[in-house]
Amino acid sequence: MSLVNVGAPVIYWFRSDMRLQDNPAWTRACAMGRPVIAVTFAPVLSAREVAWGIPGLSPSRKAWWAATVQELRRELDALGVSLLVLRGGAMEDLVRLCETSGAVALVCEEIAAPYEEAQLSSLRASGMVVHSVWQSTLFKAEDLPFSVTNLPGVFTRFRNEVERAKVPFRTPLPAPVNVSGYDLTSDTVTFVEDFADGEDASKFVADSRSAFQWRSGSFDANDEVLHLDEVRAGSAGGHAYLRSYLESSRVAQYKATRNGLTGMAYSSKWSPWLALGAVSAPEMMAALKAHERNHGATDGSYWLWFELLWRDYFRWLHLQYGVGLYRPKGLLEAPMSERVPHHRRSFTLWTEGRTGCDLVDAGMRELACSGYLSNRMRQVVASFLIYELGCDWRAGAAWFESQLLDFDVYSNQGNWLYIAGLGTDPRGGRRFNIAKQTADHDPDGAYRALWSTGS
Structure with missing residues (x-):
């Protein structure tokens, strides 16, 4: 029986799950009882974009991502875990990091899209042990009233069957507390082009006409007021906005105003935090249900659930059809x-x-x-x-x-x-x-x- 080097780390790759709470994959990595190396990749043009001659990512997309990473880094720093930002999306850098650190495995969120699946396939082909966790949906696959391969062919039937079966949404998980970082040797980090802390975000100024107004900087829990019309990135900023939004009159008005075109108030504006996973769909659903218990259900609160269901449906479709959707x-x-x-x-x-x-x-x-x-x-x-x-x-x-x-x-x-x-x-x-x-x-x-x- 071979001895296991208990000091060897595990690598955690943050993909579209930029949060520590309600993150089953992060929880799994921490439960391995090993020091953690946290990494993420700066967004780059994917093969889908390059094929059409698109010149690059917008300043807005890069800045929102940078502000979110800045907040995630602060949370990890408080746990003694450093966040390395790799540039270019090169899987070779993850392989090199694994080899030089002696990591026993890589853990990450599973994303059922061709480009993202190919990334994990290349890592596994290199010999890396990769544990991917499906976690971005409201529901667990085993709780659905049908198998993923027999997903209803239209959204309305999907919604009706889910509602009729009263499928429970996944209960949000607390953030792990027993986490330790891993000190990388200097020769290990020479190939890591680290992230200039918030540089892209701090230089970005949102267009004053934009229907999504945000600014960089952390949300301080001691702040007296969070302005619903000027929000902040990251998990803390997202949760603060969610609380304020659900306490406002905008919930009841949502169905009537959701087709608006200008200003922050016409729609929920939850998507920027959901997209990067700074706040999870189950967390939003739990908060929405609490709102309905305290204030009563309305057409607006139902329509917010309706939109979260659409988001789920597109995810299950990817599991069912994969590359066929492309x-x-x-x-x-x-x-x-x-x-x-x-x-x-x-x-x-x-x-x-x-x-x-x-x-x-x-x-x-x-x-x-x-x-x-x-x-x-x-x-x-x-x-x-x-x-x-x-x-x-x-x-x-x-x-x-x-x-x-x-x-x-x-x-x-x-x-x-x-x-x-x-x-x-x-x-x-x-x-x-x-x-x-x-x-x-x-x-x-x-x-x-x-x-x-x-x-």
Whole structure:
């Protein structure tokens, strides 16, 4: 029987789970009883974006990520655990870190998307022991009233079956307290390009017109007031905003206002914290249920649950179909030679907000300037790209990936497939009437006037 070096560390890779509480994968790593090396990767262009000639990530996406990492680092520092930020997404650096530190394993969140799955496959192929944990959904797979392979083909049936079965959402976990860091030797860290602490975030100033107003810096629990109209990144900032939001009148108004276009108040704005995992969906659900117990259920509180269910559905779809969701024709059966049309010049004009359609151009300018866009406008500009400009939906999905500060691989892909009519939904796509959308959602032209220029 061989002896185990109890001093050998375990590597924990923070992916889209930038939190310590309610993080089953982090809890598993800490429970191994070994010192922990915490790492994450700075976001870079993925293969999905590079293929369309997209120049880089937006300043907004990089800054929100940097501010979130800055807060995660502060939490880890308090535990005596250093956070290493690796640049470029190179799995070779993780392999080298494992070899030089003598780590016994790597633990991380499981992400069921092709690019992210390929990352773990390459690590395992190198000989690394990798433990990945599925944890980003409201529910555990074993609690669903159907197997993932028999997922209902449309969202409405999924929702009805989940509600009828009264499926319990996963109970949030406390943050582990028995954690120890690992001191890396100097030769180990020579290849680690560490993160300039908050540099990208501290230099970023949100556009004053943006519907998502945030600023850098930690949320201090002793702060007397958290302004609902100017929020902060990270787990503490997200929880503070969640508490304040649920104590406000905005919950009851949510269903009526959710298709708004301007300002912080029209929608929940939960997605930026959910996207990076600074706050988990079960944590939000637990807080929402507590709100309903204290203040009563409303159409608004139900619709917030409804939106969290949509988020879950797109995740289960990825487990069911995987790479099929990324094919040119999505889930449609089509000959390999059948290509999706794409007009590169039209795509460029769309990204620059120069299509000649005032409403669409306003939306694209907002996205470029702020890294945020309302759900209504995301659907409008996506429909316009596909049906009016005749462009490949995958190019639009890649552009959103590069720009959105709340980019979520599951929801982004699922929503683009939904608009294109290439997912599970039987209605054959969603082609929006731009004149009607303009009359319904910007009748006085205020939104178009607000974003009439790019700066």
